[in-house]
Amino acid sequence: MAKPKELLEDKPGKEILLLANEAIARGVLEAGVRLVALYPGTPSSEIGNNLTFMAPHIPNFYFEFSTNEKVALEVAGAAAVAGVRSMMVCKGPGLNVAADPFFSLAYVGVRGGMVIVVADDPSMWSSQNENDSRYYALMGNMPMIEPADPIEAKSMLLEAYKFSEKLELPVLFRTTTRVNHTRAPVKFGKISSRPDKVEFEKEPFRFVPIPSVARKRHPWLLGQIQKARELSEKSPMNFVEGKGDLGIITSGVSYNYVVEALSIMEIKAEVLKLGITHPVPEKMITDFLRRHKQVLIVEELEPFLETHARRLAQLNNITVDILGKEQNIFSRTYEYSPRIVMDALKKVTTRNTPINWDEIDKKTQELPELPPRPPLLCAGCPHRATYFAIRTATRGKAIYPSDIGCYTLSIAPPLETADILFDMGSSITTACGLAEVTDQDIVATIGDSTFFASGLPGIANAVYNQHRICVVVLDNRTTAMTGHQPHPGTGVTGMQKEVPPLDIAEACKGLGVKYVKTVEPFESIAGLVAEVREMVKWAKENHSPAVLVSIEPCALLTAAERRRTGEFPPKYYVDLEICNACKRCLNRLSCPAMYMDPETEQAVIDETLCNLCGTCVSVCPQGAIKQEDA
Amino acid sequence: MSSNNSNTINIAITGVGGQGVLTLAEILAKAALHCSLNVRVGEIHGMAQRGGHVVCTVRIGENAKGPIVDPGSAHLLVGFEPIETLREIQLIRQGGCVLMSSHVQYPVAVSMGQADYLDHDEIIKSMNKYTDKIIEFDALELAAKAGSTRALNMVMLGAIIGTGLTPITEKVAIDVVREAFPKKFEKINTTATKLGLEQAKSCS
Numbered sequence: 001m002a003k004p005k006e007l008l009e010d011k012p013g014k015e016i017l018l019l020a021n022e023a024i025a026r027g028v029l030e031a032g033v034r035l036v037a038l039y040p041g042t043p044s045s046e047i048g049n050n051l052t053f054m055a056p057h058i059p060n061f062y063f064e065f066s067t068n069e070k071v072a073l074e075v076a077g078a079a080a081v082a083g084v085r086s087m088m089v090c091k092g093p094g095l096n097v098a099a100d101p102f103f104s105l106a107y108v109g110v111r112g113g114m115v116i117v118v119a120d121d122p123s124m125w126s127s128q129n130e131n132d133s134r135y136y137a138l139m140g141n142m143p144m145i146e147p148a149d150p151i152e153a154k155s156m157l158l159e160a161y162k163f164s165e166k167l168e169l170p171v172l173f174r175t176t177t178r179v180n181h182t183r184a185p186v187k188f189g190k191i192s193s194r195p196d197k198v199e200f201e202k203e204p205f206r207f208v209p210i211p212s213v214a215r216k217r218h219p220w221l222l223g224q225i226q227k228a229r230e231l232s233e234k235s236p237m238n239f240v241e242g243k244g245d246l247g248i249i250t251s252g253v254s255y256n257y258v259v260e261a262l263s264i265m266e267i268k269a270e271v272l273k274l275g276i277t278h279p280v281p282e283k284m285i286t287d288f289l290r291r292h293k294q295v296l297i298v299e300e301l302e303p304f305l306e307t308h309a310r311r312l313a314q315l316n317n318i319t320v321d322i323l324g325k326e327q328n329i330f331s332r333t334y335e336y337s338p339r340i341v342m343d344a345l346k347k348v349t350t351r352n353t354p355i356n357w358d359e360i361d362k363k364t365q366e367l368p369e370l371p372p373r374p375p376l377l378c379a380g381c382p383h384r385a386t387y388f389a390i391r392t393a394t395r396g397k398a399i400y401p402s403d404i405g406c407y408t409l410s411i412a413p414p415l416e417t418a419d420i421l422f423d424m425g426s427s428i429t430t431a432c433g434l435a436e437v438t439d440q441d442i443v444a445t446i447g448d449s450t451f452f453a454s455g456l457p458g459i460a461n462a463v464y465n466q467h468r469i470c471v472v473v474l475d476n477r478t479t480a481m482t483g484h485q486p487h488p489g490t491g492v493t494g495m496q497k498e499v500p501p502l503d504i505a506e507a508c509k510g511l512g513v514k515y516v517k518t519v520e521p522f523e524s525i526a527g528l529v530a531e532v533r534e535m536v537k538w539a540k541e542n543h544s545p546a547v548l549v550s551i552e553p554c555a556l557l558t559a560a561e562r563r564r565t566g567e568f569p570p571k572y573y574v575d576l577e578i579c580n581a582c583k584r585c586l587n588r589l590s591c592p593a594m595y596m597d598p599e600t601e602q603a604v605i606d607e608t609l610c611n612l613c614g615t616c617v618s619v620c621p622q623g624a625i626k627q628e629d630a
Numbered sequence: 631m632s633s634n635n636s637n638t639i640n641i642a643i644t645g646v647g648g649q650g651v652l653t654l655a656e657i658l659a660k661a662a663l664h665c666s667l668n669v670r671v672g673e674i675h676g677m678a679q680r681g682g683h684v685v686c687t688v689r690i691g692e693n694a695k696g697p698i699v700d701p702g703s704a705h706l707l708v709g710f711e712p713i714e715t716l717r718e719i720q721l722i723r724q725g726g727c728v729l730m731s732s733h734v735q736y737p738v739a740v741s742m743g744q745a746d747y748l749d750h751d752e753i754i755k756s757m758n759k760y761t762d763k764i765i766e767f768d769a770l771e772l773a774a775k776a777g778s779t780r781a782l783n784m785v786m787l788g789a790i791i792g793t794g795l796t797p798i799t800e801k802v803a804i805d806v807v808r809e810a811f812p813k814k815f816e817k818i819n820t821t822a823t824k825l826g827l828e829q830a831k832s833c834s
Contacts, residue, residue, distance in 0.1 A: 017656070017663050019673070042675055125674050149670075149695070182697040183656065183671035185663055256696030263693060339700040355702040355723075364701075364720040367756050370713050371745035373737040375647060375682030409680060414742070483675070586741045592681045595736040596743075608770075608779045609648075609735075 004053035010191050018186040020153035020179045021046035024089075024117060025054065027157035032192030034084035034112070035062045037072040039453060040482040041091030042126040043180040044119035048089060049483050052494045060194040064494040065485050068424070068453040069094035073101045073116065080114035080170065081207055083198045085161055089117040092131050093423065097454070099136070105170050106140045107217040108207045109224070113161035114170040116142075121177050122300045122335035126481075128404070128423070130333070132301040137172045137278035141221050143228045144172040144278035145237065146252040150184040156237060156275055158189070163276075166231065167224050174277070176300065178253045178335060229279040237275030238284060244268030246349065247292035249285065249305055251277050254298045254336055261341040265351050269296075280308050289318045296348055297324035300336050323348055376409050379593035380559065380611020382552035383407045383474050385521040386528065387415040388589060388615065390443050390472060393532035398441035399434055403427035403455075405447035406481045407474050414588055417445065425454025431469040432462050441536050443470045449479035449487040451504055456511070462545035463512040470539050471547045472532070473504050476554040484557065508547045515539070515546035522552055525618040555611045569612050570628040574603050578624035585616045585625065638691030639796060640699045643786075644718045645710025646735055647681045650783030653810075654708075655686040657787060661798045661806040662690045672697025685718055690796060706795050708786055710769070711735050712753050722760050729789050729830065731769035731782070765793065765833040772825040778815075781822035788826025800827060 006016060007026045018026065024047050028036060038048050048065060055063035066072035069090045076088040090098060095118045102116070118136075121127040137144035145160045147153040153175065160171045205213055232238060242262070246269040250258045255273050262269055272288045274280060289295060289312060297306040306324040313320055323329050329344050330336075342353045377384045387410045390400070402408050402418035403426060411418035420430050427444040434442055446455050451473050462469055479485040486492040491501035508516045515538050519531050531548060539546040562568050581601045586594055593609035594616065596602070605616070605625075617625045641658070645651045655671050662669040672687035687699045701720040709715025709730040722728060732750075739745040748756075757764055769785040776785070784807060790796060791803045807823050808816055 015663070017660055017669070017671075045675065177674075178672065178697055181673040181675055183659055183669075183673065185669065253696060257698070259695050260693065337698040337700055338696065355700070357701060360701045360720050363759055367716070367719070368748060368752060369745075370717055371737045371739045371747060373646065373681075373683045373714065373717075373739075375680035376738060378648070378681060406680060413744075481680075583743065587743070590738045590742060592738055595741045606735075 004050045007050055008054055008057055009188065012188055012190045014188045015185045016188065017183050018150050019046055019181060019183050020147065020150040020175060022050055023150040023154040023186045024157055025050035026186070026188065027154040028087060029054070029058060029191050030154070030189045031158050031161045032085055032194050033087050034060065034194045035076060035079040036087040036089065037064050037066045037075040038089035039066055039069045039072050039094060040479055040485040041094045041119070042482050043121055043177040044089050044091050044117060045482040047117065048485060048494070052485070052496060055494060056496050060196045062495065065487065067488060069097040070101060073098040073105070076114065077101055077105045077110070077170070080110035080112045081108065082200045083111040084195060085113040087115045087117065090119070091127060092118060092120040092133050093127060093129065094118070095133050095136060096131070097424065102136065102142070103140045104209055106142045106221055107209050107214055109168040110164065110170055111168065113164040115157065115160050115164060115173045116170055117173045117175065119175045119177070119180050120301070123177070125177055128421070130301060132304065133172070133174055134277060134304045135302070141225050142172050142278070143167060143169055143225070143276070144174055145275055146174045146277050147179060147275070148252055148255040149179060150182060150186050152275070153179060154186055159237060163231065167228050169224055169228070176253050176335070225279050229282065232276040232279055233281040233283050235276055238273070238281050240270060240272050240288065242269055242271050244270050245292065245294070246270070247272065247288055247295035248298060249274065249288065249295060249309060250298040251275070251305060252299070254300055254341070257336055257338045257341045258298050260338040261345055264338070264354055265342060265345055267345060267349055267351055274305065277305065280305070282312055285309060286312050286316050286318070289313050289320045292320060294321045294323060294348060296329070296344065297322065298330065298336070298341055298344070302332060374412065376412060376590065376592060377406065378555045378611065379591055379609050380555035380613040381406070382476055382521045382550070382555065382613070383410065384415070384589060384591065385525060385613065385615045386472060386474055386550045387417045388619070389521070389525060389528035390445070390532050391415060391417055393529045394441055394443060394536060398443045398536070399438065401427040401430040401434065401442065401444040403446040403450050405450055407445055407447055412590070414590055424450055425458055428455055428458030428462060428469070428471055431471070432458065432465065432467040435467045435469050441470070441540065443472060443532070443536065445472045445474055448473060448475040448477065448489050448504060452488045452502070456507065459508055459511050459513065459545065466544055468539045468543045469545050470535050471545060473547065473549045475504060475549050475551040477551070478554050478557060480554045480556070484554065505547070505549050513545055513547050514542065515544070516549070518549045518551060520552055521550050522613055522615065525615065555613065559611050570630050571607055572605050572610060572612065572614060572617065572625060572627050574605060575624045575626050576600070576602055578622050579603060580622055582621065584621060585619050588619055589616060591616060638689055638693045639706070640704045641688040641690070641706045641708060641790070641796070642685060642699050642704040642718055642721045643688065643708040644683070644685045644714050646714060647684045649710045650780070651684045651686050651710060654783040654787055655688050657806055657810050658688050658790060660810070661803050664802045664806055665798055667797060668692055668694055670694045670697050683714055683717060706790065706793065708790060710782065710786065712750065713748060716748070716753050716756055719757055719760050725763070726761050727763040727765065727793060727795060728757055728761060729786070729793060730764065730766045731786065732766050733768050733770035765789070765830055767829050767833065769826065772829060773822050776822035776825055777818035781818050784819045784822035785826035788823035789830035792827040792830025
């Protein structure tokens with residue numbers, strides 16, 4: 001997969017196949033960025049995954065996995081205020097976490113160039129919403145640049161830093177999943193050097209936005225946005241191509257679909273492609289609207305550019321059909337495709353689409369129903385054992401507030417231990433709220449990385465306000481879902497330096513939790529069930545929060561380690577003499593490495609998939625699942 | 631008619647998270663780049679990977695701009711597992727080719743008795759409504775023969791090259807595979823690629 005070593009190569013002109021995320025990591029090197037801080041979030045994860053391994057090899061460069069996005073933006077913001085180039089990276093919901101410093105940063109501005117990369121997720125491939133982050137640029141008055149592919153992801157990043165420095169403002173660099181996770185040939189440029197240390201020059205009446213300062217900074221900010229608009233009018237990042245009666249305004253990944261659709265349907269159109277989407281080049285758009293009777297606006301999610309176009313048409317008394325989401329030509333949900341653009345072009349021109357999609361759709365609806373295959377906890381995942389124990393101990397009757405991570409997959413049968421989820425850290429705090437208005441037992445689950453990111457204030461709240469909640473920390477020693485990044489509990493930093501890890505149990509004790517225990521889920525399932533029961537009883541009797549930390553490394557890390565060392569524990573198998581085909585193992589664990597032999601109806605362990613956790617052994621009432629002799 | 635211009639070859643690769651779909655897509659695209667061809671890969675990461683259904687795209691040719699392969703426009707649909715292949719069959723274009731490993735990996739819903747796995751005949755019959763060109767073989771068996779079931783994706787890579795539908799030569803494919811993995815897995819992966827190649831050649 002990723003190739004941090006290749007990304008470090010000082011070979012300008014070399015062409016290499018990169019994800020946009022890898023191209024951005026390379027861009028950091030070429031732009032001479034001094035500091036990058038981020039909390040991992042898909043679809044932006046590979047930026048940090050590469051930078052952390054590149055960092056120790058780049059002179060005068062600092063990279064950190066911050067505890068959360070708010071922290072990351074403050075760390076990176078301060079570096080840019082001090083005068084060096086910096087970057088913060090997050091996924092869409094991560095920018096919500098960082099919203100507070102985001103708005104202040106625009107007011108105070110920066111001295112060194114600063115870029116905030118935000119990766120939105122239309123279609124919600126790995127997010128809890130498909131919020132359109134472009135409104136942050138509008139609301140916070142921060143310039144915004146949107147690349148359409150991996151090639152632009154790097155070239156426009158370099159431009160974003162120049163833009164930022166000209167304006168003394170951070171730039172929001174907005175991508176979407178289909179940009180982040182598209183691979184394309186990208187050409188390397190020259191690597192820039194970075195300054196070592198700079199002197200922080202004090203300027204409190206700029207950088208401390210007390211009301212009297214903030215009142216001066218707001219008009220300054222509006223003035224800078226006006227300057228940015230003038231730059232936007234002249235920037236090659238906003239350009240017009242093609243000729244035709246039909247006009248199309250587009251940006252980001254949709255631009256690719258427009259180009260493909262026009263070429264396939266052989267339609268002539270003039271396309272205005274916007275790379276700078278805040279502030280938009282108003283004069284350029286106004287002139288474009290004047291040149292056409294019909295203008296189609298192609299953008300995923302909200303009618304952001306469309307609203308701008310309507311506003312400009314009204315302000316300038318232009319009679320033009322602006323066609324987009326307001327007429328339901330395009331949807332406000334999910335990502336687009338060339339097909340979606342072609343279907344829209346069919347509506348606004350007389351051309352037909354090249355493929356009869358209605359026919360294909362009809363045929364597809366007539367296919368036999370397929371068994372679903374949603375994502376699920378991996379074979380050997382320690383969370384499966386912990387959730388099995390939680391569910392058994394509480395007989396499925398407690399409320400199970402969940403959190404953001406792999407473990408949210410416990411929503412699926414048969415574990416069904418996810419009942420409420422808002423955002424990072426909400427397991428603990430929703431438990432607090434529920435504890436006050438119900439009599440039901442409450443067992444919240446939160447991962448180790450999420451615990452440090454947003455769980456700590458919830459614990460403080462539960463202790464101080466005496467909420468009778470149970471919190472199980474699912475500590476798998478990594479940030480698993482986003483690709484195994486370290487966090488403060490792991491003992492490795494973003495610079496790949498070994499440091500003393502923070503201890504979750506000790507942190508809870510320090511915050512005043514009176515009941516804190518640590519377990520290893522694969523040790524004994526029966527013991528784990530007993531622990532959960534005891535915790536639930538204690539929280540109820542003492543009307544205080546109780547914490548159980550369940551520690552076992554992620555199955556994928558364990559599997560990789562075994563492959564590396566070549567040392568595997570003995571295999572597990574079902575003794576077909578003893579198995580009475582009761583299917584309890586299949587029905588209670590839903591382990592992807594187990595299936596039913598259609599002939600005998602007995603359970604089988606697929607040894608190519610089994611990760612050797614042994615949880616199934618204790619679930620079998622017959623003792624039919626055994627481990628081979630060592 | 632194709633949804634994409636004639637100089638672009640659209641390949642969709644589908645399977646179960648963990649089977650190596652993403653790695654195959656990347657290596658195939660690297661091989662295309664080695665042949666000085668324009669290429670785009672579309673991937674989905676994160677939540678989508680955890681043992682669930684995965685689909686990835688590789689588009690080779692001048693006009694490939696974005697990563698998406700629309701329904702009715704894949705020249706080649708590569709499936710690591712029968713029902714996961716059928717799940718994406720609408721992507722195949724008229725006259726397109728399906729390349730499928732016949733080895734079944736039961737979804738948990740089937741193991742739990744909540745859903746039925748389709749009969750093999752029904753799977754093929756359903757696919758035939760879209761195309762008659764189906765190349766099917768047990769790729770897991772060939773991977774095991776090469777030395778590891780984890781080399782399943784390289785068997786499929788070899789098979790893709792073996793269909794002759796891509797402009798990538800055997801030599802380039804083997805060279806790229808050799809470079810892509812640590813030395814100690816080189817033999818397994820190149821052997822797997824060659825086995826897949828011969829298999830597809832003998833079928834097509």
